Amino acid sequence: MSNSQAEIAFIEHYPFTVEHATLWGDMDALNHVNNVQYYRYFEHLRTVFFYQLIGAIQTPDFSPVVAESSCRFLSSITYPDNLILGLGIEHIGSSQVIHQYAIFSKAQQRIAATGVARMVNTDSAQGGKKPLLEEYKTLFETFRLSSE
Template identity: 35%
Template structure:
């Protein structure tokens, strides 16, 4: 795996649930934010596209809880690409006096032609990220 992006962000008050910790669904948003920031570094995401990345699965192991006002770091890695897809891996850390691993996740991204509803080969701009 190759580390391609690191994102630091605050835990927001609204990220917490009634039990006083970050809701499990929000961890997927943290991973999404890191993934979008990484893609925006080499793609123009401001324009609609008929060929675009689609997240086809996502998984997360919750190791420790996060709470407001934690600061977190999301480290994003990519694994060897296939013809039209690649896996992403994430580590979510709580920052502070110590950097503590709180969650690990992964997902599969597939490039899809939205008109044909079929996968297409990864663009050169994406393949260049694996070098």
């Protein structure tokens, strides 16, 4: 089946996307995907992103923690649905990267939620912030969102 115009526009806007199916267990007593699950979708997307980008969630030079996150719920998601999870880089700092996320519902043909996470690179041995290596900054730059 081919992608709709809305799906194509979503995929073109977010430089990194992953398809993900909802599960019956994602639902809550109110018959929609529980709000906590949206954060799990973001976590799944972030994990796949890091694995595909650098081959791990953390390395001796890269040990990110979520310092801040938010989610804006735009539409309830229900089971069954196939989602497209989108990630783009909004900002790259000396020791942090800000991710922008979105969840596209194929059943609804629209964005169901958006989110932001500020990822801070830490020194897992010594504690505290650790500057990002230039090679990581260069990799992240390729996933920066366009300013359109």
